[in-house]
Amino acid sequence: MSSTAILGAGVMGETLLSGLVRAGRRVDHLLVGEKRRERAVELEERYGVAVVGNAEAAARADTVAVVVKPQDMGDLLDEIAPSLRAGQLLVSLAAGITTAFIESRVPEGVAVVRVMPNTPALVDEGMAAVSPGSACSEAQLAEAEELMASVGRVVRIPERQQDAVTAISGSGPAYIFFVVESMIEAGVHLGLPRATASELVIQTLVGSGKMLRETGTHPTVLREQVTSPGGTTASALRELEIHRVRAAFLAAMEAARDRSRQLAEGS
Ligand SMILES: NC(=O)C1=CN([C@@H]2O[C@H](COP(=O)(O)OP(=O)(O)OC[C@H]3O[C@@H](n4cnc5c(N)ncnc54)[C@H](O)[C@@H]3O)[C@@H](O)[C@H]2O)C=CC1
Numbered sequence: 393m394s395s396t397a398i399l400g401a402g403v404m405g406e407t408l409l410s411g412l413v414r415a416g417r418r419v420d421h422l423l424v425g426e427k428r429r430e431r432a433v434e435l436e437e438r439y440g441v442a443v444v445g446n447a448e449a450a451a452r453a454d455t456v457a458v459v460v461k462p463q464d465m466g467d468l469l470d471e472i473a474p475s476l477r478a479g480q481l482l483v484s485l486a487a488g489i490t491t492a493f494i495e496s497r498v499p500e501g502v503a504v505v506r507v508m509p510n511t512p513a514l515v516d517e518g519m520a521a522v523s524p525g526s527a528c529s530e531a532q533l534a535e536a537e538e539l540m541a542s543v544g545r546v547v548r549i550p551e552r553q554q555d556a557v558t559a560i561s562g563s564g565p566a567y568i569f570f571v572v573e574s575m576i577e578a579g580v581h582l583g584l585p586r587a588t589a590s591e592l593v594i595q596t597l598v599g600s601g602k603m604l605r606e607t608g609t610h611p612t613v614l615r616e617q618v619t620s621p622g623g624t625t626a627s628a629l630r631e632l633e634i635h636r637v638r639a640a641f642l643a644a645m646e647a648a649r650d651r652s653r654q655l656a657e658g659s
Pocket residue numbers: 399400401402403404405425426427428431446459460461462464467468485486487508509510511562563
């Protein structure tokens with residue numbers, strides 16, 4: 393079986409690591425590179441995984457997943473480049489960073505795949521979008537897809553769509569949690585105990601998500617089914633329109649897309 397190295401084991405690196413372990417990947421086929429010593433010790437204790445230097449991990453693994461902040465990517469690639477060889481697969485999970493940027497810093501023949509994952513991967517409900525670089529074979533792209541499929545769904549997209557995907561599904565969980573927080577606070581304002589408000593909102597979210605997935609019905613139709621003429625929902629939705637919530641979502645996601653583009657330029 394092939395070995396995988398995860399370089400950078402913060403929120404997303406650990407999410408991938410834990411998913412691979414849950415999916416039955418043998419721990420002795422996994423390697424981690426992590427700069428913070430206390431974090432490295434934590435991961436060794438939690439998963440029994442070997443945490444080694446980045447260069448060693450990159451040299452020993454068939455697939456190298458780089459999961460550091462976009463701003464740290466240049467230094468990390470410069471550090472591991474001498475250890476990489478043609479034929480290896482390098483999977484980047486960093487927002488904004490292009491395959492062309494990575495290819496310019498690693499040896500020729502290293503196959504690069506750009507991935508935008510999201511944190512629900514922690515519960516095997518992730519959404520990942522993958523795009524191949526210029527030296528990536530179909531088999532190597534399939535391998536990257538398989539890596540991400542161990543923690544959720546995967547779609548293939550042209551790389552030019554990656555900044556938009558980052559704005560929608562990469563950052564998406566944060567918008568949903570923001571809505572959940574807002575609804576719980578509203579429930580508390582309306583006099584509900586916090587625990588009751590939390591349970592009501594979370595189950596409403598999970599139930600609505602399940603309905604979208606399982607019925608395949610368009611969200612507009614599902615919303616209309618809840619909106620009785622002259623009823624409570626119509627009153628609430630009118631307020632959301634008055635407060636320009638739909639426009640705010642559009643502006644927010646355009647800002648996220650633009651920020652992803654800026655990260656590619658190193659700012
Ligand atoms: N958190 C999220 O929801 C998502 C994050 N991403 C991407 O994943 C990447 C990582 O993000 P997070 O996990 O949230 O950040 P994080 O800050 O939690 O984790 C980054 C980890 O990399 C380590 N690190 C930094 N430089 C290193 C080096 N040279 N060698 C080894 N380890 C090093 C840090 O100590 C830290 O543990 C980013 O590029 C981000 O754009 C993508 C989609 C979603």
